[in-house]
Amino acid sequence: EDEEEETAPKKKKEKKAEKQPERLVWTREVVKRKLTEICASRGKKGSNQFEQISQLKSLAMSTSDIPTRLEVIYVLISTQFDTKNTLDRLPHDQWISILFNAITALDLIESDPSLIVVEESAIGIGDAGDSEEQEENKIHVKGSLVGFCERLDDEYSKSFQLVDPHTQDYVARLKDESLFLLLAVRSESFYQRKGDTQAVNRIALRRIECLYWKREDINPFKLLAPAYERAHKFIQKSIAKKSTVRFKESANENESAEELADQAKRTLGERGTLELTMTIKDVIRDLATQIYKTSDERAKTRAMLCQIYNYALEDCYFEARDLLLMSHLQENIHLADVLTQILFNRSIVQLGLCAFRHGFISDAHSCLCDLFTSGRVKELLAQGVSISRFGEKNWEQEKQAKARQIPFHMHIAIELIDSVHLICAMLLEVPNMAMNTLESKKKIISKPFRKLLDHYKIEVFTGPPENNHDVIVSASKALISGNVDRCWELISSLKVWKLIPNEQKIKDMLVQKIREEGLRAYMFKYSHLYKSISGAHLAETFKLSPTVVHSLISKMIVNEELHASWDQPTDCVVMHRVEPTHFQHLAMQFAEKITSLVESNERILDTKTGSFGYNAEQQKGGRGDHHHHQKDWQGRRNGKNNRYQPRQGGAYYAPPKGSNIIEQSNENEIN
Numbered sequence: 001e002d003e004e005e006e007t008a009p010k011k012k013k014e015k016k017a018e019k020q021p022e023r024l025v026w027t028r029e030v031v032k033r034k035l036t037e038i039c040a041s042r043g044k045k046g047s048n049q050f051e052q053i054s055q056l057k058s059l060a061m062s063t064s065d066i067p068t069r070l071e072v073i074y075v076l077i078s079t080q081f082d083t084k085n086t087l088d089r090l091p092h093d094q095w096i097s098i099l100f101n102a103i104t105a106l107d108l109i110e111s112d113p114s115l116i117v118v119e120e121s122a123i124g125i126g127d128a129g130d131s132e133e134q135e136e137n138k139i140h141v142k143g144s145l146v147g148f149c150e151r152l153d154d155e156y157s158k159s160f161q162l163v164d165p166h167t168q169d170y171v172a173r174l175k176d177e178s179l180f181l182l183l184a185v186r187s188e189s190f191y192q193r194k195g196d197t198q199a200v201n202r203i204a205l206r207r208i209e210c211l212y213w214k215r216e217d218i219n220p221f222k223l224l225a226p227a228y229e230r231a232h233k234f235i236q237k238s239i240a241k242k243s244t245v246r247f248k249e250s251a252n253e254n255e256s257a258e259e260l261a262d263q264a265k266r267t268l269g270e271r272g273t274l275e276l277t278m279t280i281k282d283v284i285r286d287l288a289t290q291i292y293k294t295s296d297e298r299a300k301t302r303a304m305l306c307q308i309y310n311y312a313l314e315d316c317y318f319e320a321r322d323l324l325l326m327s328h329l330q331e332n333i334h335l336a337d338v339l340t341q342i343l344f345n346r347s348i349v350q351l352g353l354c355a356f357r358h359g360f361i362s363d364a365h366s367c368l369c370d371l372f373t374s375g376r377v378k379e380l381l382a383q384g385v386s387i388s389r390f391g392e393k394n395w396e397q398e399k400q401a402k403a404r405q406i407p408f409h410m411h412i413a414i415e416l417i418d419s420v421h422l423i424c425a426m427l428l429e430v431p432n433m434a435m436n437t438l439e440s441k442k443k444i445i446s447k448p449f450r451k452l453l454d455h456y457k458i459e460v461f462t463g464p465p466e467n468n469h470d471v472i473v474s475a476s477k478a479l480i481s482g483n484v485d486r487c488w489e490l491i492s493s494l495k496v497w498k499l500i501p502n503e504q505k506i507k508d509m510l511v512q513k514i515r516e517e518g519l520r521a522y523m524f525k526y527s528h529l530y531k532s533i534s535g536a537h538l539a540e541t542f543k544l545s546p547t548v549v550h551s552l553i554s555k556m557i558v559n560e561e562l563h564a565s566w567d568q569p570t571d572c573v574v575m576h577r578v579e580p581t582h583f584q585h586l587a588m589q590f591a592e593k594i595t596s597l598v599e600s601n602e603r604i605l606d607t608k609t610g611s612f613g614y615n616a617e618q619q620k621g622g623r624g625d626h627h628h629h630q631k632d633w634q635g636r637r638n639g640k641n642n643r644y645q646p647r648q649g650g651a652y653y654a655p656p657k658g659s660n661i662i663e664q665s666n667e668n669e670i671n
Helices: 002-019 028-041 049-062 066-080 092-111 127-134 145-162 168-174 177-194 197-211 220-238 249-254 257-275 280-294 297-313 317-327 329-335 338-358 361-374 395-403 414-435 447-458 468-480 484-492 495-499 503-529 535-542 546-558 582-609 614-620 626-637
Strands: 116-119 138-141 532-534 564-567 572-575
Touching: 028 049, 028 066, 049 066, 066 092, 066 138, 092 145, 092 177, 145 168, 145 177, 145 197, 177 197, 197 280, 197 297, 280 297, 297 317, 297 329, 297 338, 317 329, 317 338, 329 338, 338 361, 338 414, 361 414, 361 447, 414 447, 414 468, 414 495, 414 503, 447 468, 468 484, 468 503, 484 503, 495 503, 503 535, 503 546, 532 535, 535 546, 535 572, 546 564
Parallel strands: 116 138
Antiparallel strands: 532 572, 564 572
């Protein structure tokens, strides 16, 4: 019985072994036939995309033939792009897998320099084998790496719209940017070796758009070596064939950072190795110069705007300003697409902030005033959707507006832009209001700032300032009254200064500007109360050097803003009383209004009675026309005209009955 029990399992195992089919050998023809079947089932009803992806991964791992494996990987990447969720976004795990598959394809291409890869999007899968037989070492694949790079970049930007920017998931997603830059640099080197200029320019533009908003202290090229290490580990684990390539994690752990960096440099090529030692500004300049030569107009426009933005971010104001003025982009930007217009708005705002940091208050205000006059700051910068009281958007328009939103880490702080705009308006408007006290409504530099001041005046009770607007309005009131110290105390209390690099340098510049504009406003407002005023007293009051005071007063005198002169021996400003008083100014305004009223009445009378009155006097130089009256009376006597006729001057009169007067002297005319 024991022997029978031992022999029974053996017989069952033998039967199972007999039933097992022979192991399938994955030859080149078998892989191509299976690949053709998968491609034919793509897009059909009832097909499972994730099952197709799993089959394509198995095919890629089963073959060791480089051309066949490349063809499978290209089809795998195209299939993975179709796996979008209900929100039309590519999942993060699929994005990572696509990127590493593209890097694997580049590794395979670089492993055999004799291979020639021809990327054709319209070629059929079954035609690839015939082409390879006809032309040796030439591989025809369906798809293109430049298209994969562009779609990966678009999906990477879209993914940030679904993540809360204040969470760790958002920070972790930012680390994937170095992987995309690694793929972009290697793809650009690949197309440069092929001589495909159009593809090189497309990838160069994507690289510029990834770099233009970064400062020099955030150098992404330092992360290329860790990115290469991460990609190398993932590829070895998930893509490489297990039977031929064994991944040893301990071997990578023993590799030093220098060895990984050297390996990454060898992989990146000459261009990538050179960029490791360059600054971001130099890299953007080289890439933009390359695009300017051979690319289309849209790519040139976007590259130039990105370059202007980066120059302004690095405080190269004159370079950014000259590049904008020489390009004349501001004249034709309304013809560009919406995304390019948003980039133009961002570049102009960054240029205005750069001008403010350099102390060019008027230039900064001119860059920012149009943005705030529209009242749609968030929407114009693609940093949010503005809520309008009257113009409501439909569902499709809101969807398009939300799809255009830029990621949170690329935002420009709205509070900073608003505060800088109001401070520049304050420094320009306060002297302007002091100079034109009697005609303040006619000469307005900043309408938003004037509205804030008018609202502040209407309020019955004004408490302590609570937000940035209240602080700047209170500072403006102090500056108008000549209290420079109080104005600077309020301005320096703003919290937005922490958002600006070189905070102390900006504050030193700003306090100097406030003192200078405070001096100008004081002289405009109170100069009529002085016969003369000492320059030393002004320097001591506003805490300025005597040289600066002398320069400011002299400039005001030369520009005829202040009617005064310098008395050099006593260093005093002697006032010349040529400005009208308030009563005289009101009298002149009254006279002008009476004159305009008379002229309007005369014009209304002429439209009703003909052109004998005011218009005739204007044409004749204001003098009477005796010959005209003579013909007029002749016409009345012959019955050609009505009884009552208008005379020169617009008055009506009737001649006496039985009068045979033909000529009448000017002395007897009825006026």
